[in-house]
Amino acid sequence: MAEEKDDAFTPAERDALYKAIFSRRDVRGQFRPDPVPDEVLTRILLAAHHAPSVGFMQPWNFIVITDQEVKSRIHADFTRATEEAAAMFEGERRSLYSRLKLEGIREAPINLCITCDRERSGPVVLGRTHMPAMDLYSCVCAVQNLWLAARAEGLGVGWVSILHEDALRDALGIPERIVPIAYLCLGHVTHFEATPELESKGWRKRLPLEDLVFRDRWQGE
Structure with a gap:
């Protein structure tokens, strides 16, 4: 036997990895105030730092936010942005949108902003020569690594994307050349939902995998 x-x-x-993938949730309303130990946060950030990156440029930075005043500034902008977003939907869709809780900025003990420094490796980056957005995608891989590591640690993560980029830059002092990729809420939770909340609340259903897999070439409309 080999x-x-x-x-x-x-x-x-192997089963533990798939468990983390399939039970990962975008957490909004279940955060507990318990602090996240520094050693746990370090493990999660280290997992994010081991994400794949184009040309091994590692373009990410991690801004760890615990200050309530900073969180309040971010939340105030979220409030403005979500009012604008609600107006983009109509009828029952707008009503449902208004009932959804879409962030845990003030409740989560830690907020994280993951950014991309597109100049970190100079103007010519191996692997980015013909697909210039690959550094941005690399940072998204770091987000996913962090999210799965957090789930394995029993922590919830929520991605808040209903924000004005300029307001986020101003609140966190992010230079113009740095691109904010993700604003995340992180902490212990009361529970993880059995299914994604937007699915259980009737916003969208998960698409069948067989409708999304093509062979050899594009086969959609």
């Missing part, structure tokens, strides 16, 4: 390689996952390790 020897098992040291880098192979055991069945239990």
Whole structure:
């Protein structure tokens, strides 16, 4: 019988990975005030820092926010932005949107802003020569790593995207050349929902995988 390689996952390790993927949720209203230990936060950030990046440029930075005054500034902008967003929907859709809780900015003990420094490796980056947005996508991979690591630690994460970029830059002192990628809320939660909240609340259903997989070339409309 062939020897098992040291880098192979055991069945239990494989199942744990899939459990984290399938039970990850965008958390909004279940945050508890309990502090997140520094060693846990460090592990989560280290997981994010080990995301793949184009040309190994590692273009991310992580702004850790615990100051309530800063959180309040961000929340005030969210309030303005979500009022603007609600007006973009009509009828029952607008009514449902207004009933959804879409952030946990003040409740979560930690907020995180993940940014992209597009100049970190100079003007020519291996792998970005013909697809210039690859550094931005690399930072999104860091977000996903962080999210899965947090779930494995029993912590919830919520991504807040209903914000004005200029207001976010101003509140956090982000230079013009740095691109804000994700504003996240992080902390212990009372529970994780069995299904994504937007699905359970009737906003959208998960699409069937078989409708999304093509072979060899595009087969959609």
